[in-house]
Amino acid sequence: MSHPVKPRPISRNRLTSAIGPERLREISTAFAERRAGYSLESPFYTDPGIFAADMEGIFGQHWVFAGSIAEIPEPGDYLTVDYGPYALILLRNDDGGVNALHNVCRHRGARVLTEPTGTTGNLVCGYHSWTYSPEGALIHASAPGEAGFDKGCFGLKRAHSRVVAGLVFVCLAEEPPEDFDEVAQIFEPYLAPHDLGKVKVAYQQELVEEGNWKLVMENNRECYHCDGHPELACSLFPTWGLTDETVPTHLADVWQRNLSAEEALRTRCDRYGLPFEVVEELDTRVAGIRISREPLDGAGESFSATGRRLSKKLLGDLRDFRLGRCSMHLQPNSWFHFLADHVITFSAFPVNERQTLVRTTWLVADDAIEGVDYDLEKLTHTWKQTNLQDKNFVELCQRGAASPAYEPGPYMKSEYQVEAFISWYVERMKEHLA
Incomplete structure (x- = not known):
């Protein structure tokens, strides 16, 4: 029986050949000389060589969030995911798992599946009709007279x-980082009560931001700029990331309201047996994570102008709408909000050194009916606007990083998670380049 080709890493020689050994040494030196506590030097955001290194050392080696099973709910459902030079097919299999296959035909390299989503049995390349099983094995190649052609050697990677x-x-690496198992054990109890096995996609937004992927992630990892998010400020406390010592005078009342809401949320979580505490290991492990349950302002139920619920259907086994948000950050490319009435997933997929695709997906209970249980425009309004505002902020930074006048500036205390992300990134790249 033929089997698909096992995962195999992209050769380090490919990067050396692409940018040259001297340039590779320059890039390694730049990582070694990075100044802690400051933003990165301009080339980290603008240089094609560093982008190529990022794709090999980060996106080619680490676990990347690609989507949810709600996007491929049935066997045979698939979605395609592209980032940097990589193109993948994620295909739901009969066992409930997901086959991840490189979307590159083994004949002459054509894309096998060209639609972003769909349903398929076997995978048929549209160029010369080479046909693969859902596991990636080559089962048909129209090659009359080809003596000695062994189909077993040409399965999808x-x-x-x-x-x-x-x-x-x-994960594209031959041997994925081992500590992801430990991280999964951390976040699974937080997410399990929301039961993503019983949700459906309400809406998906894709934005191409004219900015380097690291600027997208830096922007996400702080709320120093949250005055620029008026819709989000209705429900998300603008004191996120602050402490008693760093709260500015004009936010003192908000800070006290936040502390009261936090205590009320803790009481509810204790009542329902929901994990609450902050787990923050963003740069102290290979698969960096931060997760917690945090209160929302207003009614404390959802991302609306009043804080009231946006869907009438509770998720999973949850018994109360007023549970704030379970917020999770994972390195290198994702962040999430799990609420009692819906879930929002965010993923950043690098396109090139100056562009990043940000995909946002809203998930609701699978029996929720649009127009009856939720209003789609109200459900998506806050984060649609917030994403557009963040897109603008990222693009402002990208233009600035490309200026001859740019030089790295210091991160403020409230931006400690930005420093944690950059510290994680630099350490992973130093390990890879070494």
């Missing part, structure tokens, strides 16, 4: 895939 609490992760 595979990547590693994992489904944890309804989230789908992929």
